[in-house]
Amino acid sequence: MAGIYIHIPFCRKMCHYCNFHRALVDENINVLLKSLVKEIELRKNYLGHDFVETIYxxxxxxxxxxxxxxxxxISTIRNNFKTDDNPEITLEANPDDLGREYLQKLIENTLINRLSIGIQSFYDEDLKLLNRRHNSVQAKESVAYAxxxxxxxxSIDLIYGLPGMTADRWKSNLKQAFKLNVQHISAYHLTFEPGTEFYRLLNEGxxxxxxxxxxxxxxxxxxELAQKNKFxxxxxxxxxxxxYYSIHNTNYWKQKKYLGIGPSAHSYNYISRQWNIADNNKYIEGVNNSRPYTEKETLDATMxxxxxxLTSLRTMWGTxxxxxxxxxxxxxxxxIAGKSKKFLDGSNLTEDRNILKLTEKGKFISDYIISELMFP
Ligand code: SF4
Known part of the structure; x- marks a missing residue:
């Protein structure tokens, strides 16, 4: 089983915290879409005989x-790859794009069966700080309309740890999120990534x-709130x-093969990692003129x-x-036997039938534990 990721590198507005590869949408989108289709065709053998279980x-x-x-x-993928009868097909969406008419067409006329909505916060103040396009009303409406x-x-995405965000504000954001009756929540702590507006503002104080x-x-x-709400x-x-786990992301964490299509997209086939150039024009040029547009790294045992x-210990299935x-x-x-001992003794890890897992206490220092267990 394998997955295919499609990167659509255009946005209508630049969020201040974001360091993903993207550009403001322009007429280039048509050429880029044609190039995505071409890349799917060019790389039709990448996954070998594996069935495509997810498209993202x-x-x-x-x-x-x-x-x-x-x-x-989607039809180009189905024509070029062996695809499951009913693959999970996720569309990442911004709340302000999800009007009733668009959603109706999405469900009736496409095979998209999962939405991942970038809500981030239900507070206008936060959304303005993040430079999101939508407001809190649209955030709630998008889920209701869907x-x-x-x-x-x-699924909805939320961000916490914003400058000035209090625990009370975050709690009320979470309560609002759980009220919406969604099946999945991804919640990320804000990071200040180099090259972003937030990073600049952090450095300027x-x-x-x-x-x-x-x-x-x-x-x-x-x-705590996730547990209370049976998530x-x-x-x-x-x-x-x-x-309602994300099958696509779970497959990454379970080391399954994936093919990434589009500028900056990554691929993995057990033997190597490949990544496409993070530049729309160079990507288009490469795909259409048989020039290199990917880089590759062959993985040794340590990698x-x-x-x-890195991937397994973060999950409930463990290492x-x-x-x-x-x-x-x-x-x-x-x-790993030597390095995990102090975390087992300190109740940050448990071991049961040869599976190592983070305890609730260990989840708070997961990055540190993972870095300690890695091979230098
Ligand atoms: S976070 Fe904002 S800028 Fe970044 S990809 Fe999403 S919509 Fe675009």
Missing amino acids: FGGGTPSILEISEINLI QEAGFSNI VLSQLSDNESLKQFELLI IHYEISNFAKDE KYNDYI DLSYIESSFGAKYSAH
């Missing part, structure tokens, strides 16, 4: 696409980071009700081991020590 439109802002454009991409249209697998204590409090609230905390930043630790022994060998088994 990410970005950028995929909800700027017309219905016919979405269908063209449900009304018949979508029954909806206009914005300041929350204290570690405050950040921790907000993460605690997230876990399963299946990955550090991801929560699902009734097992594979480190990738496995399989037998898999480490059989796939990477005794050197890595001995390494």
Whole structure:
């Protein structure tokens, strides 16, 4: 089983915290879409005999696409890859794109069966600070309209740890989110990424980071409210009700193959990682004129081991020590046995039937634990 990721590198407005590869939407979008179709055809052998179980439109802002454009991409995938009968097909969407008419067409005329809505906050003040296009009313309406249209697998994204965000504000954001009856929530702590407007404002002293204590409090609230609302905390930043896990992302974490189409998209096929150039014009030029537009890194055992630790330990399925022994060998088994001891003794990790998992306490220092377990 494998997944295909399609990167739509256009947005209508630049959010101040974002460092994804994207540009303001312009007439170039038509040429780019043709290039995406061409790249799908060019790379039709990348996944070998694996069936495509998931398709994920990410970005950028995929909800700027017309219905016919979405269908063209999906049908090109189905014509060039072995695809499951009913693959999970996710569209990342901005709330202000999700009007009733668009949603109706999406559900009736495309195979999109999962929405991931970039809500981020239900407070206008936060949305303005983030430079989002939508407001708090649109945030709520987009979910209601999607449900009304018949979508029954909806995820929303939220951001916490914003400058000036209090625990009370975050709590009320979360309460609002759980009231919406969505199946999935992804919640990320804000990071100040180099090259973003937020990073510049941080360095100029206009914005300041929350204290570690405050950040921790907000993460605690997230876990507490998710539990109260019967959401399963299946990955550090991801929560699902009734097992509505993101199959696409779970496959990344379970080391399955994926093909990334579009500028900046990454691919993985067990042997190597590949990434497309993060430049729309160079990407278009490369795909259409048989010039290189990807870079490749062949993975050695240490890289594979480190990738496995990084992705598996963050999930509720944990890290399989037998898999480490059989796939990477005794050197890595001995390494993890030695490095995990202090975390097992300190109740940050548990081990049961050869599976290592983060405890509730360990989740608060997951980045540190993971970095310690990695092979230097
Ligand atoms: S956060 Fe999303 S909508 Fe905002 S600029 Fe980044 S990709 Fe575009």
